[in-house]
Amino acid sequence: MTEPTTSERDTGLETLGPDELTRAALRELVEQAHGPVVTIAHRADRAAVDAATNDTPLKNGLREAREALEARGDEDTDGLLASIEKLLRDGRQGVLDGEVLHVWPSGARRHRTAFEVEGRVEVGDAPLVTPLLPGMTMAGAFAVLGLSQGSVRLLRATKTTVAEVDLEAHGIPTEVEGVMTDAERPEVSAHEGGRAGDPAVFHGHFDERFEEVITERLFRQVDQGVRRLIGDRTPVVLAGIDKHRAHFQRISGSLTVLDEGVGGDPGDRRPDEFRDAAWPIAAAALRAPVDRALASFGDEAAVGRASADLAEVVRAAHTGRVATLLVGEGLRAWGVADGVGVDALRTGDDDRQPGDEDLVDRAARWTLLNGGEAYAIEPDELPGTPPLAALFRF
Template sequence: MDSLTKDDLKTLLDAQGEWCISLYMPTVRAGAEVQQNLIRFKNLLRVAEERLLELGVRRPDANQFLAPAQRLLNNADFWRHQSEGLAVFLVGEQMVSFRLPVEFDELVVVSRRFHLKPLMTLLRGDGRFYVLALSQNEVRLLEGSRNVIEEVEIEDMPTSLAETLRPDYDPDVRFQFRVAARSRTDGPGDAIFHGQGTTGYEVEKEQVVRYFREVDKGIRDLLGDQRAPLILAGVEYLLPIYREVSSYPHLMDEGLTGNPESLTAKDIHERAWKLVEPLFNRDLDEQKALYHELAGRGDQLASTDLKEIVRAAHDGRIATLFVARDVQQWGRFSPNYTLHVHLDMQPGDQDLLDLAAVQTYLNGGRVYALEKSDIPGDGEPIAAIFRY
């Protein structure tokens, strides 16, 4: 499973080329149906080639555009490691792919810019969460969604509390963590590690704090400005120490207590999802209720007018956007605010719903990519709450 950041989105948004090709598909992780992944991808490439030909691209040039994706068909290792969905972007002779925990609908878009709306759910953190498992012998970060959880590799981050605290750490020495009783020399609740073995020694809380600061740095470097919730899992004594040093703003108050080494990934996923599901639902429900309140009294801060919303997104005026992920609205928008809407895609068109979603996200607004039937309002594929 790959990570997707705001910087990735900006890179895709800034991509320049005559044609930008966006491919989305659901993927199967294991079992006999894994072969469907290759079949689906071949079909998407066939559709992409047809779209390019319809746009007047010569067949040799179309084949050249799609060559990096064609080579991907022969990459057995790539197909052995899939998540719930695959997104592939091609421009010129370059390609980037993301294996992500979202079951995308099959979609092919050939336009002057990449189609990014299906990624909004991930970038918003809606449905995606992380679990940081802290134990005596290892530190793990897991990325989860509604249906799956997987371990994430973090470069340059310590993976063991013990080996960080003592350079000559002996793996045969096991550590126990406790809160020392108050005494004349110990402050309230001072934490001490006690080694059990032939080389017993104590580790002060300050050393644990320094270690957790290194872990926190690795977490922040990886998650950046994501808004996905982070859940701590670990023995009860470690969690408050990590909370003291954590700089990630979306660390959840509730955690999973107990030794995570004794839990399977399935166990962690089940317990973690019970914590985050109400959070995801609550945020969306609150924003929908606010929209209905504003629209119900005729407030101009709520709108379903596509042209008004696209212009507001360009200006950074949207606080919350609801957009249909299963609908495209083709047209053109220029910086002088000229906007044309077309029933069918024409050369040079882009999905205006996609444009509004990306601009809203880049300007710090909330974006909820939903089924059209879940969009608040009067049946339109887009609705917005304006900042002003």
């Protein structure tokens, strides 16, 4: 099949924020992006006043990518890089602490990260995913779900970012009145003597049982609607009075709701207050898979279900054996692998030879493709010999 030319290719760049950096998004990237694939990763300064501060590393990466493509003899280099050129011309919005861009003949994606990214440029047959793996743990995304009868709020957050979601725009009710039929709808008023905006309350002939039924109806619709927005793996911290948090936990069947929550009235909090109150709870949940893997590594390795041997782990990733992969941040190992064996393993950029690829990244890609989990941690946390370690399914 003939590759599309510049005029035929969609040069639009799909931009994903920190809260959209998920395992599913990474797996989709690996499934869709096929060579030649350009990866440009660089640090950014969210507080920069001068746009050139963040444009310069991207321009340098673009130049390096162009040279690498030309050295490979790839055709239509201009077309492949057109989306990044357009991004620089039009100006970037929402720059945070880092960016990772991937472009390939049929698509382009830009990840804005809430963590610093090591500067890196690669051209190969697959996208680099290891620059994004820190976003799977302590820089990862979580959600805060504020619950009350009169105000349901959803915020998508990381440690340093937060954005409130317009639930009504997605067809998700935000108060009990929104789930009542005309026949059920009671007169609702603010608390006697309360101020405007206080939560609505039931009164008249409607008893506590009716209130519980309607509240449950609201929470079930919220549970299902929020799952459509954030999936079933994003940690969710509930905010609200104890009764409402307990009620939602009892009926929720599709979200990863954390046991600990944030008390108080969710209607009066600013988004950043939500994030700051929920972060310690979310941080423990985001880190938990790594801690479990580290704690069990020794016992699993003793019976052949874990390894820190790079060649063994790369082979296991290809065959779908890797359940959890841990890689040391910033570590690479160069060589050639075909899924059966690893040839000419080299460490250090100075030892890299033509035709080599980063085998750490290869292990991460195949782990994700086969439904496993991949995380980046500090190199000195790795069990065994760097640059990686894995727990196997079998």
